[in-house]
């Protein structure tokens with residue numbers, strides 16, 4: 001075991017983690033621990049754009065953006081957080097440009113902007129050009145630019161370090177309201193050696209990204225297994241709004257690889273087997289650019305009602321054939337190449353088979369607007385922060401608008417970095433790590449290694465596959481009490497079977513076999529939280545749609561779900577939504 | 590799953606067949622009676638569809654036959670740069686290489702990329718590669734006062750370095766370069782691509798600092814224009830063209 005000490009430890013080197021690191025490392029001794037090389041992070045897969053009311057191409061302002069964010073999130077958004085997001089958006093984009101990000105440009109040389117779903121002029125009048133972009137590689141450019149700046153600032157990275165445990169100075173569930181609970185550090189497993197490291201730190205920032213691998217069809221990377229959320233849950237901290245998962249309408253059929261909404265922003269049209277532009281029926285005003293949850297349900301509904309395409313009538317078509325090939329090449333080069341490479345479809349001349357794909361976790365580790373992690377509805381854990389997709393501020397509410405996440409990671413990544421460093425500089429020392437701080441992780445690793453060649457009969461890959469299949473089948477765009485009960489039963493069974501897995505690799509070095517088992521442990525626990533949240537929310541709102549409760553119920557459910565893991569099982573609670581000026585109204589487009 | 594192409598029959602029925610993968614393995618721990626660091630070839634048979642990628646086949650091996658097989662991967666659709674490897678003696682991304690494009694009737698050989706120390710199976714030590722990238726100062730170096738709004742740049746100026754912004758640091762180019770294999774000093778094509786991205790950015794004023802580094806011993810003149818890099822690049826970057834633009838800037842003194 002090796003021990004390290006830093007002022008600030010950042011877990012994750014995607015957009016949120018590196019944006020935080022740029023701030024924190026200027027102010028305090030900072031380490032970034034990441035299970036992937038920074039440039040492998042899934043921020044690099046983001047395509048379409050980053051929202052900011054720059055008004056470079058048409059009239060726009062932060063207040064309109066805030067309204068759209070709140071309405072798009074079906075009024076589950078904390079409005080104080082959304083105001084900050086949209087106000088700080090402008091500097092967030094300009095900061096990236098100054099760091100060197102190669103945005104597409106207008107003829108006047110300014111950052112160009114394009115349309116994206118749910119972003120409108122003057123509270124819903126018409127679509128507005130608000131998404132700043134670099135072709136369909138916006139996330140790639142953000143990730144590269146932030147990494148380049150980290151090189152410039154000589155940020156200290158610990159690459160391929162898997163953080164697996166969070167150490168607090170006291171049990172957050174035993175502490176009374178108002179008592180102080182503080183962070184002491186994290187414990188990590190080094191992939192290259194198999195060694196366990198402890199990091200004592202005054203501040204810790206979680207920026208571990210999403211959990212899309214809970215589902216089978218997903219746009220998320222293999223490595224997006226919700227580790228940060230799972231670690232927080234195990235440490236006794238709550239998770240907020242986990243039932244809200246965004247299913248992006250246009251995943252490549254059968255594969256889940258994303259085709260950005262920019263395809264529709266640039267004029268692409270969804271059609272059913274009759275060639276009908278069916279979104280005209282579901283969202284007469286903004287049609288194909290309605291919020292994602294609406295489009296995804298509309299697509300699933302077309303398929304259910306027999307208007308799907310293909311031999312099994314199980315997808316719809318994204319039609320780009322009326323667009324100029326040169327325009328496609330300029331604005332959508334990567335995603336059209338995905339269609340060619342993986343489906344053998346030529347988007348210039350053929351429509352592309354698409355179906356909803358699990359895309360984004362709106363829920364996560366609850367924080368306030370300073371990115372401080374909450375341990376209940378009101379108290380923060382001193383020195384602990386979270387930002388990016390693993391966090392829930394909540395700026396996305398029940399449904400995230402496209403281009404608001406790249407914004408979120410920059411705005412709240414930056415805030416977390418500043419706050420964490422300032423806090424670290426305000427305290428003398430981090431709490432001492434207990435002598436056995438590494439015990440949980442060392443024990444987990446040892447017990448998995450012992451399964452090699454033992455009597456365990458279960459396979460990690462098989463359990464993961466069954467988990468993902470039951471989640472796709474029962475907890476996707478349509479949910480009912482029955483489907484959720486079925487999923488809950490299945491996950492319970494899988495968790496029992498998980499206790500008797502056997503892995504293959506007992507090696508010390510690059511034991512990815514062992515880590516896949518660890519990751520599956522997180523996925524199973526998170527799936528349970530998603531299902532419990534979905535079961536408890538007997539209404540339909542944003543990305544969460546209950547066929548047995550098809551309308552939104554503000555009287556009972558305009559509140560956030562808070563899930564706590566306790567020795568007796570999950571305990572569910574509620575947290576009020578912050579409303580500043582937008583009273584809930586029906587979400588029509 | 591992100592890309593496990595198992596359900597592609599929805600997009601037109603695809604037949605399944607058996608394919609053999611012949612993988613160069615490297616065991617750093619020395620398990621099962623091997624010496625630590627032992628290298629050996631091992632063959633695996635997997636059931637696959639024509640539209641499956643090599644990454645799907647590797648996963649099928651790891652998940653169903655031999656969990657000790659080690660390789661890096663994340664995004665599974667060619668954007669994160671994790672899984673460059675030598676497949677049938679050519680550098681490619683496993684997640685972007687379809688089995689049907691490889692003549693699956695014959696065994697498919699899979700080896701780690703060449704020229705970087707092998708750590709385990711298909712995993713190599715990427716540190717020397719990233720060190721070369723860091724050496725060329727891959728960050729914007731503007732001069733003059735910072736403007737309040739964005740720096741302006743015309744679409745034409747933006748276009749000049751567009752190609753090299755696509756790089757995902759996968760190392761397929763550098764580790765396909767015969768000069769890189771034999772010359773311990775040469776920092777390889779990616780570092781030149783990385784420098785090109787800034788040298789030709791109208792907002793940057795560090796071009797001569799970088800050009801000086803590239804003019805050095807380990808630099809751009811080592812390139813023998815073998816074109817392996819351009820062929821290897823999974824992002825379709827014209828690596829050789831970028832290198833020649835850098836050479837031209839050095840000889841003409843103009844960017």
Ligand SMILES: Cc1cc2nc3c(=O)[nH]c(=O)nc-3n(C[C@H](O)[C@H](O)[C@H](O)COP(=O)(O)OP(=O)(O)OC[C@H]3O[C@@H](n4cnc5c(N)ncnc54)[C@H](O)[C@@H]3O)c2cc1C
Pocket residue numbers: 011012013014015016017033034035036037038041042043044045046047048049050051138139161162163164207208209210219220221224227228258260359360387388389390402403404405406407409
């Ligand atoms: C295909 C796709 C396209 C998208 N397009 C857009 C778009 O156009 N606009 C938009 O706004 N949003 C988009 N999104 C959403 C957005 O990209 C993500 O929500 C966002 O990038 C997440 O950033 P992050 O920094 O939170 O996490 P990530 O970038 O996923 O980074 C997570 C980091 O955490 C590290 N990590 C994870 N677990 C551990 C652990 N146990 N120990 C140590 N490190 C760990 C990883 O190594 C990684 O560095 C898209 C998402 C996808 C999947």
Ligand code: SF4
Pocket residue numbers: 755756757758759760761762763778779782821822823824825826828
């Ligand atoms: S230039 Fe191409 S091959 Fe080389 S590292 Fe970049 S993406 Fe990979």
Ligand code: FES
Pocket residue numbers: 661662663664665666667668669670671672682683684685
């Ligand atoms: S897994 Fe990301 S490039 Fe292949």
